[in-house]
Amino acid sequence: MYGAASIQALLDELERLPGIGPKSAQRIAYWILNADKASALRLADAIAQVKSAVHFCPQCFNYAEGDLCDICASPKRDRGMLCVVSEPRDIAPIERTAVFGGLYHVLGGALSPMEGIGPDELHIRELMGRLASEDVREVVIATNPNIEGETTAAYLARLIKPLGIPVTRPASGLPVGGDLEFADEVTLGRALEGRRPL
Amino acid sequence: MYGAASIQALLDELERLPGIGPKSAQRIAYWILNADKASALRLADAIAQVKSAVHFCPQCFNYAEGDLCDICASPKRDRGMLCVVSEPRDIAPIERTAVFGGLYHVLGGALSPMEGIGPDELHIRELMGRLASEDVREVVIATNPNIEGETTAAYLARLIKPLGIPVTRPASGLPVGGDLEFADEVTLGRALEGRRPL
Known part of the structure; x- marks a missing residue:
């Protein structure tokens, strides 16, 4: 210029x-x-x-402005459902579905030995603390469906199941409106494995 | 969010x-x-x-921070050459060529009867004032090679020529590194009309 x-x-x-x-x-x-x-x-x-x-919500590690983030502070949310995500940015797409009405827990990343990210680098201790003190009926682990996300989900499931709390994961499968022809084989394989009765 | x-x-x-x-x-x-x-x-x-x-340079109407813009204020510029452009953003590409070492004059647009932009909406009076008071050897009219830009160039040429100052316009033709095959017919036509001896 x-x-x-x-x-x-x-x-x-x-x-x-x-x-x-x-x-x-x-x-x-x-x-x-x-x-x-x-x-x-x-x-x-x-x-x-x-x-x-803006700072991190001390309860769920989402972005927040008040003491807690808007979601943790809302009296309308179902405190018995907890959705675990990697990053604050993963909350927006889930909220847009309007299917989940519970609380979140942001890990701040995903397990990645290659990048030196182990359990201590994520907010896993805080998650276990919430599960011990709050009355949680189900934990939905919505980490990304890639290697790091799947590893993190498996790790958390092994940690949480002994507490007797059901652990779930969003289904992998064909995107709605997608074409079978263009589906990659891993996704289509998952969709077939996860087939449901009509 | x-x-x-x-x-x-x-x-x-x-x-x-x-x-x-x-x-x-x-x-x-x-x-x-x-x-x-x-x-x-x-x-x-x-x-x-x-x-x-940032405000407009009172001499050339480029963006400026001091009294004059950096170009008008520079003692290194050739004050006998004046390049007329439509907008301040047109100066950067010309400067990058390092071919032009004179001063600029920004019109603030181009003539467009459709959009109600006549000579009074542009800095044409100020241009004529500069040509009357400064010692300008040549005016290069570098408005865009589209209808409004060509109209503006023709209008200015008619206004300036009676002052006895040569008026020029950058050549239209094939872009360097371009393909004859992909040239549009207007550009190729101009390139042929403007052919030069080798």
Whole structure:
């Protein structure tokens, strides 16, 4: 950018964002330059606000603003159901289904010996603490259906089952609206193994 | 986003940016949430800084921070060459060529009767003022090679030629490294008309 050093500084910051290359950064920078001041500052304020107000929920390790996150604080949630996820970002897609009405527990990752992530790096101790003190009827382990996620799920299941709490896992199978023709063999194999009576 | 209202506010602001949909906004929001505080605030500050420090150069209407923009203020530029462009963003690609060492004049758009943009909506009066008071040897009209840009170039050429100042326009033709096979007929036609002896 030629003419003003602070525009270059903005471009540098924008290019550090995920999925933003030089062209997108330039388009966004020009949008900010042309936007009215209040509108552009709302974005700056939203970033600052998130960094000052958001912390981890001490109960479930989701993002939170108050003492607890909105989900843990809600009186409407079923406290007998607990869904274990790897990251806070995994909560949004589950909430959008409106099928699960319980609480969450965010592990903060998944077991990965390759990356040096063992049980002590995840919020597993806190999970076991919740299971010991709260009255949980079922634990749904919704870690990702990949190697790390499956390993984590198996590890947690072995840990939780002795407590006498049922442990479940979302079904693997064909995506709704998908084509048999384009399904990979692992997914289709899982779908066949998990076939259900009609 | 579930758990914290300020995250939703950030998502709303991010989705207003050009080329940023809900998925990109979410990826960027999680990046900001995971980034260390200083790093995230640098982005917020860069936005605020641009909005408070950047204004239009009173001479050429490029973005500027000081009295004049960096280009107008530079003693190294050839003050006898003036390149007319539509928008400040058109200056960066020309500067990158390192072929042009003169000053710029930003019109702030291009003539478009359809959108109600006439000569009075552009910085044409200021351009004529510069040509009357400064010692300009050549005016390069680098408006876009589309209908509005060509119309604007033709209009300006008619206005400037009576002053006895040569007016030029960048050549239209085949992009370097391009394929004849894929050239559109208008571009190839221009390239043939503008053929040069070898």
